[in-house]
Amino acid sequence: MTLIEPIDEAALRDAIAEAVAARCTLAIEGGGTKRGLGRPVVADRQLSLARLSGITHYEPHELVLEAGAGTPLAEIEAALAAERQQLAFEPPDLGPLYGAPPGRRTIGGAIACNLSGARRPYAGAARDHVLGIRAVSGRGEAFASGGRVVKNVTGYDMSKLLTGSFGTLAVLSRVTVKVLPRPEAVRTALFPGADAARAAAIFAHAGSGCWEVSAAAFVPGAAAGRSGVDFVATSNGVVALRLEGSREGVMARLRALRNSLATGGATGGATEELHTARSLVFWAEVASGALLPANGAGGDMIWRLSLPPSRGPAAAARIGEILGGEAVFDWSGGLVWLALPGPGSLEAVQGQARRLRSLVEEHEGHATLMRAPEAWREDVPVFQPEAPALARLTRRVKENFDPLGVLNPGRMFEGL
């Protein structure tokens, strides 16, 4: 497959215009770490954004950073760290989930997939931190939206339309994101030996108070055993709550939260605490699916269920009874990573997916197939199938931005 690597936005525009003229389809990639996410793309050419790399504008006092779509996130994170700032949506590194080495992902990839980590319920998703974009649509025309300021309603919010569109409407050339101060202190409280019911009680209690939890996860026994953090690995299942803020504030809040949980009967026995470094490792493991079983060892099908948080534990329990598998809970239960063994035949896989989706829908959620063998991702819808009126609207949006279907054909929905 021909590889095209534009060196600037004009070259990107020309490459797409040329592909449109030649009726050639394009597979779009940043660092190429998430090729396994979405439906398999069969395209005539590969379009890499790797050379649209570099931070083009960073003003710490304005809390804004702009970079080429192909800029490695590692570079951005290092620049932010030097100013004691961060991307508050904590984009997870999904590379290893698909067999790529860690640290290769790009800002464009994180935005195109709307990937957010543990802080999402409290600080917003990737889409909430994108202030502006520059992109080239499937018409071979460059356009911009948004800007460098946080408060902006000038024109339609095309940044949100493109965030999470998996390169199917336009190819990002540059993104502007909001950045935020890094908290002075971080502590993660661990409550070992928990089961799903206890986790649900802890989430509910922690959410009802004023402790400002910034992450809440439940990792059951087997998954906890895969952690590189010793307290977690030996915990036989753990509920984790993270607090961030000023040094004195975090300590005082942590004490109050622990006491309240113990008094309320939600926890008992010993608790542990992760400080900054190990806290970082643990939350990255949760957000990147690293605690799930490997391919061939029960992790043939990895699903990501998005649910109203209070319904996560109950939904997962019901799914477990019917389909088996292993679950890890993030976002106070609003995000369930589910690993299912592949049931063998394609028909069985399709049946399993249908059953799973109907169970998730009963709980007002939706399911995305995050990892599965390529053949299955072709025939099992990766994204939740849309109701007919919405599917027609999605098709019209695609047709307006990419009328010939040259960009990442079929990545999100079959035939789109």
Add this chain to the structure above:
Amino acid sequence: MEMPAPDQRTLSRRREIARALRRLLPPDAVIDRAAELSAYESDGLTAYRQTPLITVLPANRDEVAAVLRYCAEEGIKIVPRGAGTSLSGGALPLADGITLGLARLKGISGIDLANRTVTCGPGTTNLAISEAVAADGYYYAPDPSSQVACTIGGNVAENAGGVHCLKYGLTTNNLLGLELVLMGGEAVRLGGKRLDAAGLDLLGAVTGSEGLLGVITEVTVRVLRKPECAAAFLAGFGAVEDAARCVGSVIAAGIIPAGMEMMDGPAIRAAEDFIGAGYPTDAEALLIIEADGPAPEVAAASARIEEIVRACGATSFRASASEAERLAFWAGRKAAFPAVGRITPDYYCMDGTIPRGSLPRVLARISELAAHYRLAVANVFHAGDGNLHPLILYDANAPGELERAESLGADILRLCVEVGGVLTGEHGVGVEKRDLMAEVFSDDDLKHQQRLKCAFDPDGLLNPGKVFPTLHRCAELGRLHVHAGRLPHPDIERF
């Protein structure tokens, strides 16, 4: 402001259309008498007025869908309207268009505190949402100054902000789900109670689309736990520039206050005369800074804020000693627009956003521009996120003053764009800033925005004349302009 030329055929069919609508809706939901229609002739941007062809007030989704289906079939334009508080003319009627008021789709249909959500009709007021969950200790964060009157449907359409956006975001960051009826009468559900989109983020694209994409018939928002503690600070300064620099210093120190507002001398004195909030009337600039959250965090932030403010040369500093005092500090700010309204026959409110760092320069330049146009300006704004609200004082009855005010306003907005900012931070483009869109966007930028419009409303019947300076037909926008694969400059290195 030039609006699309009215369709004479629609105008001549007015009685027939009213009759048809009466077959679709209860009799009292169709308003076509001139005296009653006058209530709908403008919104919060009162400089523009137009009597609508007819006003309809459907009471549920099916009635909305019936109206939209009929209008799509007949090619009749629709202007959606919430409470009519838009400051950009988003609900300005069309002579040949039906104003579709959503006031009757009000009321809260679901409160799910376990998931922190409230579901309600678009006609529910912003404040009613907070009130519905207040007893349980929750609130809805976006708080535009018009929150007593403005509706959540209008908030979504305009992506409304408020004084707490700096920490809690605009409407778009607090919205989880919508039911939207498209122009043909088809309803779609976007989002829900979960935290991320299943497919394309059409929820995000619709928010702030100013009633051009669909009609909202149900809204689900996220509510937040009321902070354990909140403290507000009033800091007076001898010069606007000092206060503006102080804003940057607070952010640079790694503090994101819940709100950071600024008022200049004329605004301080107008508000103090009106409300008696305890503002320092001898100051030339006032910052209202609020810290909220868990008590230990507020204590830590408060100490830092006081230290920074004093170092910036504040001439006065007060911390709220009680909840009543904190609310009093805000009361003056929230009443600033009506307070300014008492000292001038008319005022014109701008809404540009700029990078915080350019605040001192932009404020100085606004004074120069005001002097040039021989008009006074009072500044009230969301300093923390650089969202300016210069209020241009004028007298509509004095010949030429409105025109001068509009020219000054346009110059101020151009200035905002020049320093890297934008035309509107929270009020919307509407008709007011429509013709300035080309200052910010290229032709291709605007065409791509209109292509989104084409996906939702290919015949352009929803709220035409707003947002876009030039309306392209969707058929024209749909054409591909390809020149047989020829590249413009084949000689330079590309790939």
